[in-house]
Amino acid sequence: MVTTSSLAAVAALVGDPARAAMLQALMDGRALTAGELAAAAGVAPQTASGHLGRLAEAGLVAVTRQGRHRYHRLGGERVARMLEGLMLVASAPAPVSQRTGPRDEALRLAPTCYDHIAGRLGVGLADALAARGWVVMGEEAGLVTPEGGAALAGLGIVVDDPVRGGRVQACRPRLDWSERRPHLAGRLGAALCRQGLDQGWVRRREGSRALAVSPEGHRAYREIFGVSLGVAG
Amino acid sequence: MVTTSSLAAVAALVGDPARAAMLQALMDGRALTAGELAAAAGVAPQTASGHLGRLAEAGLVAVTRQGRHRYHRLGGERVARMLEGLMLVASAPAPVSQRTGPRDEALRLAPTCYDHIAGRLGVGLADALAARGWVVMGEEAGLVTPEGGAALAGLGIVVDDPVRGGRVQACRPRLDWSERRPHLAGRLGAALCRQGLDQGWVRRREGSRALAVSPEGHRAYREIFGVSLGVAG
DNA sequence: CGGCTGCTACGGCCACGGCCGTAGCGTCGC
DNA sequence: GCGACGCTACGGCCGTGGCCGTAGCAGCCG
Numbered sequence: 001m002v003t004t005s006s007l008a009a010v011a012a013l014v015g016d017p018a019r020a021a022m023l024q025a026l027m028d029g030r031a032l033t034a035g036e037l038a039a040a041a042g043v044a045p046q047t048a049s050g051h052l053g054r055l056a057e058a059g060l061v062a063v064t065r066q067g068r069h070r071y072h073r074l075g076g077e078r079v080a081r082m083l084e085g086l087m088l089v090a091s092a093p094a095p096v097s098q099r100t101g102p103r104d105e106a107l108r109l110a111p112t113c114y115d116h117i118a119g120r121l122g123v124g125l126a127d128a129l130a131a132r133g134w135v136v137m138g139e140e141a142g143l144v145t146p147e148g149g150a151a152l153a154g155l156g157i158v159v160d161d162p163v164r165g166g167r168v169q170a171c172r173p174r175l176d177w178s179e180r181r182p183h184l185a186g187r188l189g190a191a192l193c194r195q196g197l198d199q200g201w202v203r204r205r206e207g208s209r210a211l212a213v214s215p216e217g218h219r220a221y222r223e224i225f226g227v228s229l230g231v232a233g
Numbered sequence: 234m235v236t237t238s239s240l241a242a243v244a245a246l247v248g249d250p251a252r253a254a255m256l257q258a259l260m261d262g263r264a265l266t267a268g269e270l271a272a273a274a275g276v277a278p279q280t281a282s283g284h285l286g287r288l289a290e291a292g293l294v295a296v297t298r299q300g301r302h303r304y305h306r307l308g309g310e311r312v313a314r315m316l317e318g319l320m321l322v323a324s325a326p327a328p329v330s331q332r333t334g335p336r337d338e339a340l341r342l343a344p345t346c347y348d349h350i351a352g353r354l355g356v357g358l359a360d361a362l363a364a365r366g367w368v369v370m371g372e373e374a375g376l377v378t379p380e381g382g383a384a385l386a387g388l389g390i391v392v393d394d395p396v397r398g399g400r401v402q403a404c405r406p407r408l409d410w411s412e413r414r415p416h417l418a419g420r421l422g423a424a425l426c427r428q429g430l431d432q433g434w435v436r437r438r439e440g441s442r443a444l445a446v447s448p449e450g451h452r453a454y455r456e457i458f459g460v461s462l463g464v465a466g
Numbered sequence: 467c468g469g470c471t472g473c474t475a476c477g478g479c480c481a482c483g484g485c486c487g488t489a490g491c492g493t494c495g496c
Numbered sequence: 497g498c499g500a501c502g503c504t505a506c507g508g509c510c511g512t513g514g515c516c517g518t519a520g521c522a523g524c525c526g
Binding site: 004005007009014060088141142 | 238239242246247248252254257292311312314315316317318319320321322323324325372375376404405419
Binding site for chain 4: 033034035045046048049050052053067068069070
């Protein structure tokens with residue numbers, strides 16, 4: 001039963017700075033140990049343990065024990081989407097526009113959002129795919145065109161949720177909270193991210209949600225997708 | 234700048250039971266006075282005033298003063314979607330499935346979600362439109378077929394976000410937190426809701442998010458869409 | 467103009483909850 | 497088996513914040 005108190009309970013869990021920091025650290029989709037999360041939140045391990053216990057009990061994080069470590073990851077895509085919704089609201093300046101988004105250049109360039117690429121690279125890819133006619137972006141949904149599907153399949157990017165018998169494939173646009181422009185989430189976004197990682201175009205950086213774009217990645221994204229990322233790095 | 238603390242601050246605002254109750258009361262998209270919200274939250278007007286001030290400062294609610302009343306409504310669709318994401322997580326039972334959703338029959342039948350219809354009527358409409366071939370529902374997006382667009386236009390339901398030059402229209406499916414099945418959100422969902430209200434098929438009930446389905450509504454939804462709602466009410 | 471209402475500002479009370487101390491349990495390595 | 501390590505359980509301290517008391521201010525009404 002969804003009561004007001006259950007809504008408040010979930011929100012209150014995220015409402016603590018330490019727990020919010022842990023959840024944000026898990027937003028890249030990886031699993032971290034309690035100790036790493038304690039460091040990320042800036043609290044003692046005992047404190048983190050208590051927090052993680054409550055988060056796990058509520059299903060916000062899932063725990064898998066492995067030896068003497070306990071690996072924590074987000075409780076599912078719903079949790080990730082909920083956090084993204086919160087971040088989008090948190091980034092919206094109430095009165096007047098101010099500089100938004102993280103100052104860290106790498107985080108502005110290509111942060112991961114649970115399973116897909118956001119930031120400048122994310123919106124750049126969305127723009128590029130639209131410019132190439134591979135996808136058609138609407139405000140509420142995106143469509144992969146037949147030629148786009150073929151081209152993406154040639155790159156090893158396949159999505160498995162055809163809306164109508166494989167002819168038309170849809171993708172999920174999402175407003176990026178730092179760039180304020182849509183990027184590709186959903187399965188297509190995840191497939192783009194996976195393919196970039198497989199090809200070595202991007203790689204995960206330790207202890208950060210930011211992706212590092214390799215020189216080959218810069219070239220590939222520029223030549224194949226027409227995305228120019230400015231400075232290298 | 235989106236910091237961990239801003240994320241936690243927004244979540245903490247929703248994390249208080251009284252504020253959560255107020256926000257939930259505003260989820261039907263209407264504007265309520267501070268006194269009504271105080272009653273909804275079960276707190277004294279002074280307390281509610283303080284809460285509403287903080288919510289307004291953060292942009293979670295918007296205030297319009299009219300005479301000696303102050304009308305509060307949700308701060309935008311982003312806020313509504315954020316709350317829905319929280320509710321979806323809050324409704325997800327952590328260990329094993331239990332009875333979910335409100336016990337109130339009317340709330341299970343046809344609650345409003347900010348601007349569209351959810352609940353049994355919402356998922357029933359989505360199923361019916363799909364069965365009629367008017368929309369094709371995917372996991373990540375829905376498509377309004379040409380014949381569906383024509384049929385809906387004939388009913389006075391028009392959506393104004395064509396993805397590709399008016400030929401294909403997309404809609405946004407959303408997992409219902411009480412029925413656990415997708416219903417139609419986005420502009421199509423809002424248009425369906427508006428049309429139902431205009432036709433007198435449904436009407437808002439005082440002090441509740443639930444919609445009341447009129448006898449004509451029952452007949453119309455059954456005859457036009459093929460949605461059978463069971464008991465009349 | 468005076469009484470009434472809707473709302474907000476301030477102050478004090480109180481409790482919930484975060485924090486880390488120490489202590490205890492399970493796991494890995496030697 | 498012994499020590500080190502990762503993590504969790506419990507207890508006490510303390511600050512933050514929700515709550516309502518009273519008081520003050522703006523807008524309708526007779």
